[in-house]
Amino acid sequence: MYTCITLNFKHMKKKSVLCVFLLLVIFHSCEKSNVNSSNSEVTIDSSIINALNSTAVIGDKMENPYRIDNMIAAFRSLPEETKSGISEDQIVPTHKYVQFEPSSYDDLKSLNTTIESHLYLTPLDYSVSDGWIEVDSRPEFSTNGFQHRWAVLPIDEDLSSTTCPYTILYYVFDPGSDVLSKSGIANKSEFLRDLEDVSNQLLGYDPIPSVKSTSVVPSGYVTYRDTCYHSYIGCRGMSVWANRLTKESYGHCDDSGYFECNKSFQYSWTYHVYFSRTDFEMREDDSTHEPALQFSNRHNALNLQFKNCDVSNTSALDKIFYCEILRAACTMFYYNTDGLSRPPKKSDLSDRMYIQAMRGEDPENGWYGAFYSYPNMPRPYLRVYRDNGSGQRRNSAEVYSTTIHELAHSAHWLLNNKDLSTTDTKVKETWARGVQAYLTNKLYSAYWSPQYFGNYTGLVEDLIESGYSISEIEASLSHSYTWADWEQNLYDMFPHNPSRENLSHLFEIW
Numbered sequence: 249m250y251t252c253i254t255l256n257f258k259h260m261k262k263k264s265v266l267c268v269f270l271l272l273v274i275f276h277s278c279e280k281s282n283v284n285s286s287n288s289e290v291t292i293d294s295s296i297i298n299a300l301n302s303t304a305v306i307g308d309k310m311e312n313p314y315r316i317d318n319m320i321a322a323f324r325s326l327p328e329e330t331k332s333g334i335s336e337d338q339i340v341p342t343h344k345y346v347q348f349e350p351s352s353y354d355d356l357k358s359l360n361t362t363i364e365s366h367l368y369l370t371p372l373d374y375s376v377s378d379g380w381i382e383v384d385s386r387p388e389f390s391t392n393g394f395q396h397r398w399a400v401l402p403i404d405e406d407l408s409s410t411t412c413p414y415t416i417l418y419y420v421f422d423p424g425s426d427v428l429s430k431s432g433i434a435n436k437s438e439f440l441r442d443l444e445d446v447s448n449q450l451l452g453y454d455p456i457p458s459v460k461s462t463s464v465v466p467s468g469y470v471t472y473r474d475t476c477y478h479s480y481i482g483c484r485g486m487s488v489w490a491n492r493l494t495k496e497s498y499g500h501c502d503d504s505g506y507f508e509c510n511k512s513f514q515y516s517w518t519y520h521v522y523f524s525r526t527d528f529e530m531r532e533d534d535s536t537h538e539p540a541l542q543f544s545n546r547h548n549a550l551n552l553q554f555k556n557c558d559v560s561n562t563s564a565l566d567k568i569f570y571c572e573i574l575r576a577a578c579t580m581f582y583y584n585t586d587g588l589s590r591p592p593k594k595s596d597l598s599d600r601m602y603i604q605a606m607r608g609e610d611p612e613n614g615w616y617g618a619f620y621s622y623p624n625m626p627r628p629y630l631r632v633y634r635d636n637g638s639g640q641r642r643n644s645a646e647v648y649s650t651t652i653h654e655l656a657h658s659a660h661w662l663l664n665n666k667d668l669s670t671t672d673t674k675v676k677e678t679w680a681r682g683v684q685a686y687l688t689n690k691l692y693s694a695y696w697s698p699q700y701f702g703n704y705t706g707l708v709e710d711l712i713e714s715g716y717s718i719s720e721i722e723a724s725l726s727h728s729y730t731w732a733d734w735e736q737n738l739y740d741m742f743p744h745n746p747s748r749e750n751l752s753h754l755f756e757i758w
């Protein structure tokens with residue numbers, strides 16, 4: 249245990265299955281087609297809609313035909329003429345299937361900072377039904393409330409740098425692996441396909457038919473019902489992965505919600521839908537659980553809508569809440585913000601920023617959000633509350649704006665060398681309110697307007713109206729620990745601004 253000072257920067261209350269084990273070998277084609285294009289009519293799969301109200305249930309463990317001993321058994325069953333002079337010694341592990349078992353924040357941090365491969369939230373060799381992934385669906389797959397993760401890693405990937413406990417479950421032979429060139433059989437596509445077929449047959453699996461004669465790029469739309477527009481808008485920035493064992497493909501939703509993965513498949517795949525990205529991790533309430541969905545054994549577009557047809561449906565509102573936070577976070581981290589500094593990225597922190605999506609109200613203070621930092625803290629985190637202080641669900645613009653506000657604090661923290669402990673609250677909150685107003689009004693100008701009181705002033709907006717750009721105002725913020733510092737820095741740094749002589753008046757009225 250240690251003692252530290254907590255700095256809470258509050259966004260104050262306003263006054264007013266995997267059903268099969270991804271068994272298919274990769275056969276490349278020079279032709280690719282999309283299962284959906286951005287100009288095609290969007291159709292919603294009813295089974296996916298139903299899954300939105302379901303929990304992904306982890307079922308029985310399944311045999312993996314790519315497990316090295318199963319592939320060797322399949323090789324021994326092949327006719328000699330099919331082997332074409334290939335020896336059993338050439339059937340060697342290409343990957344290792346690993347289960348990571350974090351039981352503390354330190355374990356999770358080590359895992360996030362040392363493993364670059366994609367980590368799955370459900371085991372790849374168990375049947376898993378479609379729906380939301382829950383940490384407590386199988387207690388043996390979590391430790392102290394921390395979800396286990398699974399990955400198929402290249403055989404030569406070094407795990408010595410991670411302090412997170414892990415188990416190498418077994419070794420895998422992937423006939424589609426690039427490392428097969430070392431053994432001289434990478435170009436033996438007919439042999440590799442026969443080997444895969446026999447391994448499946450020996451385990452009693454029926455062949456999975458090819459989707460088409462050409463390979464297919466997973467794609468589709470992810471949208472949510474915006475409670476201000478009362479229509480569907482794209483879940484911009486959402487990460488969608490498609491995978492089949494070691495082959496992974498991913499894409500990110502654009503402004504309309506359309507995504508297109510970066511690799512093609514010739515056989516069925518599983519979609520994984522995440523509200524986290526490389527640089528930030530969304531978590532449910534104060535837990536370490538990431539909200540995520542998966543849809544197994546797919547060969548068509550994922551056209552996913554998050555609805556709130558019934559405002560009393562708390563579960564539906566939770567999902568839209570995640571979408572609202574995600575869209576705002578991606579704006580701050582990845583999209584055009586007219587030169588504003590980004591929040592701390594993984595490269596700045598060595599770990600991801602944690603965004604706690606609080607599915608309710610702040611019971612103590614009625615805050616809408618909070619940014620938490622300690623002096624010399626390597627990684628701050630933030631909370632965004634779904635409800636206001638009266639227990640009412642806040643609208644999409646309000647949730648979006650709160651997320652912007654708290655992430656503006658985090659960018660300010662990084663700008664000030666990861667320490668805001670000596671910066672006046674009025675400076676911190678005025679800047680965050682200004683960024684909040686500037687970016688929120690780009691999307692919700694007809695539905696949201698900032699309110700000013702106490703340390704939450706409208707100085708930034710007045711400075712913009714006086715001819716200063718948002719990036720110039722931010723530049724003057726560096727080393728501005730007091731209200732007077734900020735005024736002086738702005739005056740000194742931009743001598744040619746025609747409103748320079750009115751600065752004192754603007755700072756005085758606020």
